[in-house]
Amino acid sequence: MEEKLAALETRLKASEQKIEELKIREKTIVAFSASAEYGGAHGPFDADTTLVYNTPIANFSDAYNKFTGVFVAPVAGVYHFVIFFQAGGQYAANLTLFKNGEPVVMTTDEAASYDSADTGGNAAVLELKKGDQLYVRMAKGSHVLAATQHTTFSGFLIRQM
Incomplete structure (x- = not known):
């Protein structure tokens, strides 16, 4: 009887631990949205340039760096990202x-x-490992x-893995 009780206690502890892990996963919110705010046209530049979206709109988990323009995945999972731009017709946007x-x-x-203004955008769903880095680059002359x-530039965690 003691063996059965010990086995049941072990199973109960394992189940409680799993429940706690699931609660932590459920509470993990990773989402950001940031805008490039430089007072007007930004570029063109003589070389490919990382676009720094320097004005966070939201930054849950602080995974987006407004100084470098880089998002670093804080947890492994499936994420959704969107980039969007507006540009004038005088120069290309890439x-x-x-x-x-x-x-x-x-x-x-x-x-x-x-034309005076154009818009464009794109989106992607990606599987990321913890530490993966995402950023947007403008091509030379853009x-x-x-x-x-x-x-x-926006992104959010769909599901942790």
Whole structure:
């Protein structure tokens, strides 16, 4: 009888531990949204440039760095990311979302003298490991409108793994 009781206590402790782990996972909120705010046109630059979205709108878990423009996954999981821009017609806009130095998705607009403003965007669902880094780069010669939340970068954890 003592053996059965000991076995039941072991199972109960394991179940309680699993429940606590699930509670912690459930409470993990990873989400951010940030805007590039530089008072007007940002770029063009003479080289590819990481676009720093310097004005956080939300930054749960502090995973997005407004000084470097880099999101670092705080937990492994499935995430959703969105990039969006507005640009004038004078210069091209060419933005690419990178994961650990590899391009994932891009959005572009060609320069045109006949239009005043263009918009574009893209999105991706990615499986990330803890520590993976995501950021947006503007191609050489690109520009965006960086005023009043026209150009944004957002992401959130869909499910922890």
